[in-house]
Every structure is written in C-alpha cells, then in structure tokens.
Amino acid sequence: FTSRQALSLETLGHLARTAPVNSPPDLAVAIRTCLALAVDRLADFNASLCVLNSVGGRGVVHVFGRQALPMVWDFMETNPFNTEAANWRTCYEVVDKVIKNEGVNRNCGTVSRANAAQHPLPDDSAAAFVTDPPYYDAVPYADLSDFFYVWLRRNLPAEHGSLIARTLTEKEQECIVDPVRKKDRDFFEQNMRAAMSEGRRVLQPNGVGIVVFAHKSTAGWETQIQAMVDAGWIVTGSWPIDTERPGRLRAQGSAALASSVHLVCRPRENPDGSVRTNEVGDWRDVLTELPRRIHEWMPRLAEEGVVGADAIFACLGPALEIYSRYSRVETASGEVVPLGDQLDATGKVVTRGYLSHVWEAVAKEALSMIFAGANAEGFEPDGRLTAMWLWTLSTGGNGSTDAGSTTEDEADEEEEETGGKAKLKGGFVLEYDAARKIAQGLGARLEGLVSLIEVKGDKARLLPVAERTKHLFGKDEDAAPAKRRKKKAAQRTFFESLDEVEEEQGGWGEKNVPELGNTVLDRVHQSMILFAAGRSEALKRFLVEDGVGRDARYWRLAQALSALYPTGTDEKRWVDGVLARKKGLGF
Numbered sequence: 366f367t368s369r370q371a372l373s374l375e376t377l378g379h380l381a382r383t384a385p386v387n388s389p390p391d392l393a394v395a396i397r398t399c400l401a402l403a404v405d406r407l408a409d410f411n412a413s414l415c416v417l418n419s420v421g422g423r424g425v426v427h428v429f430g431r432q433a434l435p436m437v438w439d440f441m442e443t444n445p446f447n448t449e450a451a452n453w454r455t456c457y458e459v460v461d462k463v464i465k466n467e468g469v470n471r472n473c474g475t476v477s478r479a480n481a482a483q484h485p486l487p488d489d490s491a492a493a494f495v496t497d498p499p500y501y502d503a504v505p506y507a508d509l510s511d512f513f514y515v516w517l518r519r520n521l522p523a524e525h526g527s528l529i530a531r532t533l534t535e536k537e538q539e540c541i542v543d544p545v546r547k548k549d550r551d552f553f554e555q556n557m558r559a560a561m562s563e564g565r566r567v568l569q570p571n572g573v574g575i576v577v578f579a580h581k582s583t584a585g586w587e588t589q590i591q592a593m594v595d596a597g598w599i600v601t602g603s604w605p606i607d608t609e610r611p612g613r614l615r616a617q618g619s620a621a622l623a624s625s626v627h628l629v630c631r632p633r634e635n636p637d638g639s640v641r642t643n644e645v646g647d648w649r650d651v652l653t654e655l656p657r658r659i660h661e662w663m664p665r666l667a668e669e670g671v672v673g674a675d676a677i678f679a680c681l682g683p684a685l686e687i688y689s690r691y692s693r694v695e696t697a698s699g700e701v702v703p704l705g706d707q708l709d710a711t712g713k714v715v716t717r718g719y720l721s722h723v724w725e726a727v728a729k730e731a732l733s734m735i736f737a738g739a740n741a742e743g744f745e746p747d748g749r750l751t752a753m754w755l756w757t758l759s760t761g762g763n764g765s766t767d768a769g770s771t772t773e774d775e776a777d778e779e780e781e782e783t784g785g786k787a788k789l790k791g792g793f794v795l796e797y798d799a800a801r802k803i804a805q806g807l808g809a810r811l812e813g814l815v816s817l818i819e820v821k822g823d824k825a826r827l828l829p830v831a832e833r834t835k836h837l838f839g840k841d842e843d844a845a846p847a848k849r850r851k852k853k854a855a856q857r858t859f860f861e862s863l864d865e866v867e868e869e870q871g872g873w874g875e876k877n878v879p880e881l882g883n884t885v886l887d888r889v890h891q892s893m894i895l896f897a898a899g900r901s902e903a904l905k906r907f908l909v910e911d912g913v914g915r916d917a918r919y920w921r922l923a924q925a926l927s928a929l930y931p932t933g934t935d936e937k938r939w940v941d942g943v944l945a946r947k948k949g950l951g952f
Contacts, residue, residue, distance in 0.1 A: 378520040401520035403457035410451040424450020432504045482559035486567040494564040497577040501585030502542035561596035579625035587705035597640035602629035603682030646691035663730045673757030674802035724807040746809035748886040755929035793827040800825035893939035
C-alpha cells in the first residue's frame with residue numbers, strides 16, 4: 366500500500382469501528398461488522414498491486430485476480446470515492462446485496478472456525494458432507510489470507526475477539542504441500558485422510574459426500590483420491606462441472622482451469638459406524654469388472670452429450686467404485702494393489718497402480734466407439750493422449766476449437782502486435798482446460814510432453830506430425846543453444862529438416878536406419894514422415910529389419926490414428942499410406 370492508500374483505509378476503518386449506531390447492541394455489532402467487511406473489500410482495489418483494467422475499459426483490476434500476490438511493473442491508483450469504478454460505495458453495496466440475498470433464506474447456516482480433522486459436530490449428524498478441500502500445492506491459502514486478515518483484525522468489533530485473537534492466521538496445521546514449511550506429499554495425504562475421516566464420522570450412514578477438486582497436478586489428484594479411500598469413502602461418481610467465470614482475469618489468455626471435478630461418495634461403514642476394514646478385493650475380479658463398467662457408462666454418456674475430456678472424468682467415478690468399495694485390493698500372491706503407480710528413485714514405474722488400468726480401459730472404450738475391435742492395451746501415455754485428443758475433436762466435444770492455418774511469419778507479426786497472444790499455428794487445438802482434463806484423466810502430464818503438445822495462452826495444440834521431425838529424427842531443439850529467432854523469407858519444410866538430419870547421421874543407406882523413437886507413437890510418426898518424404902527403402906528397413914513392424918501395438922495404434930485423424934489432413938494420408946504397405950511387407 367502507498368502511504369495515502371494505507372491512510373485512507375485506516376481512516377475508513379476507524380470510522381467503521383466508531384460509527385454511531387442508534388440500534389440495539391447486537392444490531393450495532395452487526396452493522397459495524399458489515400462496515401468492516403466493506404473496508405476489507407476496498408483494500409483489494411486500493412493497493413499498490415492493482416493494474417489498469419484494460420478489458421473493462423475503466424478502473425483497476427483488484428489484487429487477487431488470481432490466487433497470488435502479483436508482481437506488477439506499473440500499478441494503478443484510484444480515488445476511493447471516484448464515481449466510475451470500484452470505490453467505497455460499490456464495496457458496501459456488495460455487502461448490502463449479500464445481506465438482502467441471505468435475508469430471504471428461511472434456513473440459516475452456522476459458521477464455525479475449527480480444524481477439519483477435529484470437527485465439532487457429533488457422529489451421524491449431517492445428511493450431506495460437501496467440501497472444497499485445499500488443492501495440494503496450488504495455493505498458499507493461509508499466507509494469502511493475511512492480506513485481508515490484518516484489516517479485519519483491526520476493524521472488527523471487539524465482540525469478535527475469539528476470531529481475531531492471533532496476530533496472523535494459523536499456518537502450522539494448514540493441509541497443503543509447502544516445501545518452505547516442510548510439508549510434503551505425505552504430510553498432505555496424512556492430514557487430508559484425517560479430515561476426510563472426520564467428514565465420514567459426522568455424516569449419516571445413508572448420507573452423501575461431495576468433494577470438489579480442481580488441480581493440474583496428477584500427483585495432487587491421486588493423493589486426494591487415495592486419502593478419501595483410506596478414510597473409508599466409496600467413490601461412486603465423478604462429474605466435471607464448469608465452475609469458473611470465463612471472463613475473470615485469471616482466464617484471460619492464460620492456461621487456467623475452467624472446471625472442477627465433483628466426486629460423489631458414500632461412507633464405507635459397518636452398521637455401528639465403524640469403517641469396514643476386513644473386506645479385501647480380488648485383483649482378478651476387479652480387473653474383470655472394470656472394462657464392463659466403462660463399457661456401460663461411455664455410450665450412455667455419449668447419448669447424453671457428455672464426450673471428450675468430460676467423458677473421461679465421468680467414467681472415473683464408476684471405475685473408482687470397483688476399487689474403493691474394498692478396504693484394499695490384493696493380487697493372488699497377497700500383494701496390495703496401489704491406487705497410483707509406484708515409482709523408484711529414477712521415476713521408473715515399479716508397480717502399476719489401479720488408475721493406470723482405468724486410463725487404459727477408458728481409452729480402449731473411447732476408441733471402440735470410433736471403430737470396432739479397437740485395443741488400447743500397451744499404449745504409452747502419449748499414444749492414449751493423442752487418441753483421446755483426436756476423439757474429442759471428432760465429437761465436437763468440450764473445448765474443441767479450430768486451429769486455423771497461420772504461418773510462422775504471420776504468427777510473429779501477430780505476436781508483436783498483440784503483446785504475445787499469437788494464434789497457434791496449425792495442428793489440432795483444444796481449449797487448455799479440456800486438454801488438461803484429458804491428460805490428467807489418462808495419467809499423463811502436459812508439461813512432460815513438450816515435444817507433442819504446445820500450450821500457449823488459453824489454448825493447447827497437438828503438434829502436426831511434420832513439426833515433430835527434428836525431435837523424432839534428430840537432436841531435440843530444446844538442447845540447442847538459444848538464439849533469437851529471425852524472420853525467414855520462406856517457411857522451412859519438414860522435408861528439408863529430414864534431409865538435414867539424414868546428413869548429420871551419415872545418410873540412411875543400405876545399412877543405416879533412423880534411430881527408433883522412444884514410444885509406439887513416436888515410431889508411428891517416424892514411419893509417417895518417411896512415407897511422406899518418399900523414403901521407401903528407409904521405411905522398409907525401419908519396419909522390417911529393425912523390427913518396428915513386429916510390434917502388434919504399432920499397427921493397432923496406426924489403425925486407431927487412421928480412424929481418428931480428420932479427413933483431408935496430411936496425417937490421415939500419411940498413416941493410411943503406411944498401413945497400405947503392411948501386407949506387402951509381410952505383416
């Protein structure tokens with residue numbers, strides 16, 4: 366705050382605390398409380414972290430346009446009594462609107478401050494348990510709340526003394542992941558499990574629980590579900606619901622979440638209210654039931670118009686019910702099957718978790734809706750992600766958008782004119798939130814697939830195969846020294862890139878073949894590029910002599926991509942050309 370901003374807020378706070386109110390004592394406290402809340406709201410618009418509202422055309426953007434204290438180059442200061450934008454009048458009018466809206470409600474709630482792991486409600490006292498818990502490591506809630514708390518503590522009437530006794534908000538027991546405070550994933554899972562156990566305790570045996578969760582991190586997502594299962598909940602449904610306002614500052618040209626997943630759950634309890642801990646599921650039975658359950662749900666969802674990214678998460682709930690109705694699931698040898706994959710120190714999967722089988726079943730069912738006999742078994746995350754991405758586009762589902770065709774020069778010029786909001790070039794484009802849900806729902810990480818996915822602003826692009834040439838055949842461009850990009854007279858074709866890579870590798874003569882890609886998808890894309898470039902002999906050696914064509918997954922994925930790539934695209938022509946050579950090569 367600047368000196369005059371702090372002075373204006375302190376002056377208004379003093380007037381709110383000492384306002385003469387000719388009303389009964391309880392009403393006087395309520396009035397002064399509302400005035401203190403209005404001052405608190407004004408602080409959000411009257412700080413040195415506010416910027417000019419370039420979208421609305423006037424006024425300032427409040428401090429918390431997103432859940433962080435922003436770093437701004439230039440701030441905008443307004444008169445708290447101006448008549449055009451956010452001001453003292455609009456702040457207390459908002460409080461007045463809340464009072465009028467709540468005044469017509471016949472049922473009034475009771476708000477209490479308590480530790481979520483030590484709830485004040487008695488056992489079996491609530492018909493519903495609805496919570497929007499902390500999002501793993503996404504938001505430092507307590508630290509940010511101090512921005513408002515210090516003004517509330519100064520301005521609230523003394524009657525609220527128990528709520529404002531601390532100098533700052535409590536942070537020691539906050540359930541988040543915060544390396545600075547030495548709160549890791551285990552800390553989060555342990556505290557979330559305790560909070561979820563308390564929620565189950567206060568819920569009636571026939572009650573319903575709703576847990577809202579929205580996070581980009583797959584680790585955060587898996588940890589939340591694991592805590593719920595360990596706490597004695599059976600997840601029965603999962604519904605992605607658009608919960609964020611598209612026009613908010615956080616969503617303007619950025620990779621922001623637009624929806625939240627609502628997990629529907631029921632208590633896994635004995636009649637006396639204790640958790641059922643002696644029910645052990647047979648891994649073979651669980652694996653047998655999983656594809657049947659997905660097969661029941663996916664077509665039903667499609668009939669209701671739930672497709673693409675939303676369909677993935679809508680199938681997750683029924684799939685989790687199979688796993689979470691047991692206290693644990695064991696293999697025939699007695700080994701416990703984890704929910705998520707277990708990794709070693711190098712990040713390699715040591716034990717596959719249940720969720721990886723769910724992603725596989727969902728991808729397989731989605732592909733079977735495109736053409737009969739699809740089999741997604743053995744596909745790596747990038748292959749499943751590509752298939753689901755293209756399926757979402759083919760259904761015209763949530764988040765699908767037209768990429769258009771923009772040359773690199775046009776994109777450069779547009780970026781210079783619009784301050785970095787260039788239109789994505791070619792490829793297959795989805796809204797970022799839809800792409801994020803697809804990746805998270807398939808156990809993949811967008812940030813780990815930079816050679817396949819490009820995120821720019823509020824859009825995500827599945828790269829055209831031609832743009833992957835350098836990555837697939839040569840050195841990764843990310844490893845090259847960073848240079849300022851200069852405008853070129855003409856766009857380089859991927860054929861020129863292929864020639865350059867071949868020359869660097871000493872030519873692909875009778876003995877040499879391109880280095881094999883790391884995944885099945887990479888190898889399919891490599892063969893598509895060789896076909897498009899007319900490298901028939903290199904393609905033959907790649908498929909036959911190097912053994913790529915002997916991998917059944919290769920042909921399954923190629924067939925799936927043939928059905929999913931839009932008609933008329935280069936990718937569709939190239940993959941069909943590769944498939945046409947299958948029989949002639951003896952496969």
